[in-house]
Amino acid sequence: MMQITCPHCGPRAQSEFVYERTVDSVVALDAPSTQAMATLFTRTNPRGPDDEIWRHTYGCRAWMVVTRHRVTHEITAVRAVGPEALP
């Protein structure tokens, strides 16, 4: 299991968190339809680190961006997000 350091609550067990999607798959509200389609339906899916959106659902319920390695599960950064972080 992973331990994720919530920017608001500190280190917590992974079971309190829910994975949402990758940061680069958030569709901008004014994106043209082809770009929206590509963003919604395709992923880089790297065998390495990626920026992911997680939610502390069973805790403070805040959204955050977790930079995590897809093979080692090592988490190198967690940052809080708000509306200003959306593309």
Add this chain to the structure above:
Amino acid sequence: MARKAWVDAHRMSRYSALSLLRGAFNGQSHWKPAWRHPDPKPHYDIIIIGGGGHGLATAYYLAKVHGLTNIAVLEKGWIGGGNTGRNTTIVRSNYRQEALHNLFEFGLKLWHGLSDDLNYNVMFSPRGALTLGHSDADMVTLAQRGDAMRCDGIDAELLTRDQVAKLEPLLDMSRTARFPIEGGLIQRRGGSARHDAVAWGYARGADSMGVDIIQKCEVTGFVRDGDAVVGVETTRGRIGAGRVGICVAGHSGHVAGLAGLKLPIESQTLQAMVTEGVKPMINTVIMTQALHCYISQSDKGGIVFGGDPDNWPSYAQRGHPMIMENAVAQGLALVPALSRLRMLRTWSGVTDMSFDGSPIIGETPVPNLYLNGGWCYGGFKATPASGWTYAHTLATGKPHPLNAPFSLDRFERGATIDETGSGPMPSSR
């Protein structure tokens, strides 16, 4: 030994009761390696990346059905060492949607003759694939699914509560059960098979027709001529190819990325586990409409469990205990007697979670490059159908009618095949 002489000598060595009996008089010294370990040639007509069940089946049907034998299967590790050797070996075709049940039913028919066809015992055991219903809504959904199957001539039988209790006496049928059982849907022709034997049987069959199976050969890049792919760079050098087929489910995103493609796939971990061996206690393959837990008993006697994928992206080939706990808790609620068993082993595979829950078999935007992947957590049962249709696609450059609906461009066309109707999020399946 010269290649042709080896192939000829090998072709003679059919497995049979008679050859086994003859071997009894010479200390079983007649056994030969079931496939060669050739060095790669400079060029092949078709290269298949990935020596799992699907890749080996593709090579087998390319040789057998299409007469193409200048073919190589490139495997970065050892054949059958990925998801083929890590799944829960359930074979069935009980899908509601036409495109899905037609593809899987074609496969199920091949499963029923596979051991004979390959001259290799894949231990296919059609013991019945039973899906439990836990509520009125579940039973309506199961009836609808069964009807859809029967409309296409596929066997499906709706069972009452009593029929389920008779079939699987160890299920908790009490009214106070955590997950009360109202009935079920059974596909009696479904069952399970021996995973390793499937890879080895297809490998032996393909090899005997001249296909080169090259292990410990990882593809590190594609050779391009303009847009088109004309070969692959590997850890054993550059190999030219007329057509290249990716068949690496779990790692499709990574390999397609080497060609600059971004796929509708996210890789997740799926784990399974097995208990100590016991006498026969689970007669069918038990699945449920409401939970995500599937239970069967291997021929060795171990109870095989599977559950949800770990619902976040991972290439780790190791699972998280909280997901395992969930699967086991559901299994114990359904069959309380399992609580007395000790778990022997757990393991994980990396699954290609596609964005509508269905596989992708067909062309890519890159000329000469084809893709077979996105099998989510249900690829094993499709092995023969996947190989057959992918072989057709690679041989002719056009999809077989069975895999035409599973094209890569279906997402942008809005023609997704979404059995669960849960939308474009792999983590919601």
